[in-house]
Amino acid sequence: MSEPEGVPGGASSPGDPRAAEVPSSASVPPVRRSRFDAAIDSIRQKIALQEGTLFLLLAVAIGLFSGLAVVCFRIAIEWTRVGLLGSALYPRTPRVFLVPAIAGLVLAILVVKFFPRVRGSGVTQTKSAVYIYDGFIPFQTVIGKFICCALAIGSGQSLGPEDPSLQMGAGIASLLGRKLKLSREKVRLIAPVGAAAGLAAAFNSPIAAVVFVIEEVIGTWSAGVLGAIVLAAVSSVVVSRWFLGSEPLFRTPAYSLVNPIELVSYAILGIAGGIVSLLFAKALSFVRPRLRAIGGTSQYWLPAAAGLVIGIAGIWIPQVMGAGYDYMDQAMHGQFVWQFLLILAIAKIIATTLSFSSGAPGGMFAPTLFIGAMLGAAVGGAEHILAPNSTGPVGAYALVGMGTLFAGFLRVPLTSVFMVLEVSGNYSIILPVIISNAIAYLISLRFQETPIFDLLSRQEGLDLPSMEELREGQALRVEDAMRPATVPVLSSTDSIAEAIERTQSKQDPNSPEEFFLVRFPTGRWAGVRVPALHKFAADGHAAAQLGDLLGSQRLPRLHLDQPADLAMRLMRDFPYLPVVSRADALRLEGVVSLADILSAYLRKPN
């Protein structure tokens, strides 16, 4: 991936939009400093926070801001919905098809004229901020997301509020990081902190949000940022619960696994979830590029057209409109028959594909949960008909189904498990969740090569790093490059004369420097070259012990499971390094040289 001009590592170019944000000390004219200024500076220095501390403090502030923003966002969505569609559970007929279409038109004007960056996935945009734009997210995007997504979701477009919440959090974090003049590295890291805060407040589940950001945005469990992410997520959830209460998103029914044979049903749900995830991903990958390719004035009428289709569908199945949390709750309580639940799942796939592909801003988390809940409840309902004695409630299947789609469609297996646990507050459900999610994930992995977030970013012309490739990719290890030690290993207790004798006829053909390993009884390893041995002997130390003459010299030792790139970093000018057992540091498993590692990289298929 090529970097934009003036981005990481280099000085910003004159055309770089971020240049104006970077304070330039060189451009500050010299000022005569008074004693007062000196005193102020002295006080400032005393109270000045170190950047690490400031980063953590800022994480809390980001969490609080994001929590407040998400609370306002949720209220805005609800007021918009009640204002436009009315307060009834099922909107009345004239409104149901008129409102999404008219709102779609307004939405298109807002997006095209004022907030062009609010389209697309917030996750992708946050990742692009991290990997391309040094953590820069314009605050205009936050405002745009707030207004446009509230209008889109409130008017019935089949989209969810979590993804925009995530991006709003990231945008707030980016603004604070820039305004507080954090270093470039910290500003880049701060967007994921805000993303976790936004998502945590939207889902009311801090653990799932933290895991999601680690799993999908950052890709690694970096200690440097984990603390800040956790702090931000917890702060935002505290704020959200403070204002909106601590009730979970759903009223999950009581569940306990009575008969382990029921796990078979959950495995079937996993298979169904995997297939439906594929269907959803294929639909998006087929429809979105085609709608985007229409060009011309399509960006003005596509959201309205999508709204019209959803509105017409809403006359018969109003459940597909909006985020759909209320209907998920009803599905959990067995309101619908399994055939209707299947229809709802398929209708939601179509509605969400249309809404998202039309350019209407909003996220896919809630629709994914909706499809999963309906599918799960359908499988549960069918199971109750086929096996009337089964004890698992339909609600449990709906709950597991949500996680299954998360694992299969969004390809975030860990997040899916934690999310269901947090939403249900019931540990008994963990076995069904793990079984079902793992199956759906594996099916999706096998038949959908590109994960959905990577697919969306590629559709937008961005080549962002794939977190799944990062997770699943096999790193080259020391054991892949290692070879057996063919030369004798000297002991630190050997005399110089003995060492010379042992090395004379046994030299490693790969070691032109005639380098030999020296083993100390303490587990320490060192190395010595033949010319050095001869020099010791010439200096009259032929009877002296090798260990005494080597002093504190220490050779880095490696283990079989360590990554090959670590071996390369430790290699420095040593011809090769010892690979020793983790259980016994005296036991030499083999040796590895730079040439061994390079040839292993050439051998390894990627």
Next chain:
Amino acid sequence: MATSITNPSGPTPSTGWNLSREAMLLVTALALIVLFVFTGFMTRFYHQDERSLARQWSAKADVAMQSGNTKAAIEDYRTALIYSRGNGETSGASEIYELHLAEALAASNHFDEARAYFLTLAEREPGDATVNLELARLAARSGDVSEASRYYNSAIFGVWDRDPAAQRRAARIEYSKFLLEHDQLAEAQAQLIALAAALPSATRGDAALHVQAAQLLMESGATANALEEFQRALQLDRSSSDAARGVDLALQRLGRSRAGNTQ
């Protein structure tokens, strides 16, 4: 450079003040306070709105329920329930709407869904006698004697909001009738003896309760206990013809006469 269609020109800088870090921290803290207050007001209005909508829809549902339109009542209770969630109301309105919804569902033969709502309520308030009684009725309807017994017992010993003694008595009578219907005579006798022991004997009006208990005891085969209850009813109300007939019937079954018995 890879360009984004959604982000064609790349990010643009935000223009703003160039304050020192300390000043910016202060501004951040102030902004936080302002936003906190603003959100507080917004949330307050939002909760008021939601509470008001919940009450409106619940009232509408009550009317529909009273007029026998359970379908409309269910939809309206569902709507009330949506607006009652997390709106800061501490009076347990949400649980009441949920209970009403479950009752309406049960009344319109949506037993599975009603059961799911009752179970959710029972999980939240395991000691709630009303919920347990409804669950017992659903289990009784499906013929599950052990589950019905469990819920009836939870209802009898649970927490009742109003007139707990009378409610417990009614629940025990209902349970006893259920047991008699399912030929669980020994358990029914045990329940009825416990019921009889707890019956009030203060006024003439209490005689009817003793007669009812005695009739059920007769049905369960505990004729001697039934006789005692009929006689207690007669002591409370000498004019009770049901009690008099019950005494005669019990004596007849026991092979005794009223005169002999009184001697």
